[in-house]
Amino acid sequence: MKIITHSIIGSGLSAFVRDQISKNSIIFTPKKKQNLNITRSKNFYELNILGGNTNIWGGYINLKRHKYLYKKKKYFNFFKNSKKLKIRSLFNSDKFEQTYYLSEFKADKIFRINKKTFNNKICFKSIDKFYTSKNLIFLISGKKIFKTKKLSICVGNLNLIKLLFNSKYINKKDIITYDDGGVNYSLNIFKNKSFFYYIPMGIKDTFTKLFFKKTINYDTKISSFFLLQKFSKSKKKYKYTVEHILKFQSNKIRFFLSHHVANLRINNIPIEKFCINISKNISVHSSGVCKKYYGGPISQDLIFNALK
Structure with a gap:
């Protein structure tokens, strides 16, 4: 049996970044299903197919966080050298915190992942479990x-x-804890920037998503906003047993909302450290690795963590 140099389980944004900085790797991902049902449990909402959640939500970027991370060498070089994606301005309004989005490198279309996105080989297999020896x-x-x-x-x-x-x-009895904030949407009437991070949406984008279709590109020239997607800036700590979390169910995809779980721990051990204790050759790249919860977009933090 041939030994793989580096394996990547998953095919979303983090997997894409790992692929771009790796050679002689294999990406393991399930094949795309006809009916796109999302798996949910508590604050977790996931689509486990090629592209993952990246192909559902629009890859928003918190510009303030992006500018901070841009000072880091690996993060700076990733965007400088990338020929597959770039960030573009979502809107121009001083009423909201500035939000950008990940787009295709040569077009203003929202960055989506397909088979051709990856440099390394894709193996359409679902990894059920693993062990070390x-x-x-x-x-x-x-x-x-x-x-x-x-x-x-x-x-x-x-x-x-x-x-x-x-x-x-x-x-089943192990304890899972994590931080997360509230996420919802409301009409563009009442705003409180002190407590919420808002991503405004125009009428066109709103109705596109209401009818369960993915937006191909954003209307960045609009000046009036119909709906606000809002993320609370304050966090809440959640605590469940593994057994409780694994009682998940399938649900229709929510094109409007996504939770941003951070500081994921197992028996109070940070998830990154927990997996390193299994093997020093295992790394984890999910929002749960983020030590701090941030209200608003987290694509920039997913990219930064995947570059470690």
């Missing part, structure tokens, strides 16, 4: 086993918990 990591997909030297886990937080449970690194 000596200096290798064994990935299990049904009856098939893959050997790899290094592993980047780039699935969402819910699928990460499921993967660790199936691999018997956590059990």
Whole structure:
């Protein structure tokens, strides 16, 4: 059996970044399903197919956070050298905090992920569990086993918990904690910038999403906004058992809302450290790795964490 140099589980934004900075890697992802149902549990909402959540939500960028991270060498070089994506201004209004979005490099279309997006090989297999032995990591997909030297886990937080449970690194009674804030939407009437981060939406974008269609590009020239997507700036700590979280169900995709779970811990151990304790050759790249919750877009933090 050939030994893989580097394996990436997942195919969303974090996986894309890992792919761009890696050679001789293989990306493992399930095939696209006909009916796009999202898996949800508590604050977790995930689409476990090629592109993941990146192909549902619009890759918003918090410009303030982006400018701060842009001072970091790896983050700066990633955007400087990228020929596949760039950031563009979403709107021009001093009434809201400035929000940008990830677009295709040569067009203003929203950045979406497909098979051609990746430099490395894609293997359309769902990894059910894994285990380690000596200096290798064994990935299990049904009856098939893959050997790899290094592993980047780039699935969402819910699928990460499921993967660790199936691999018997956590059990039903283990405690999961995380930070998150409220997310909702309202008409553009009442605003309080002190408590919420707002992403305004025009009538066209609003009705496009209401009819369960993905927006191809944003109308960046509008000056009046119909609806506001709002993220609370204050956080709340959540605490559940693994058993409680894994009682998830499928639901229709919510094109409006997405939660931004941060500071994910297992038995009070940060998720990044928990997986490093399994093997020093395992890295985790999800919003749960973010130590601090930020109200508003987190694409910039996902990219930064994936560059580590």
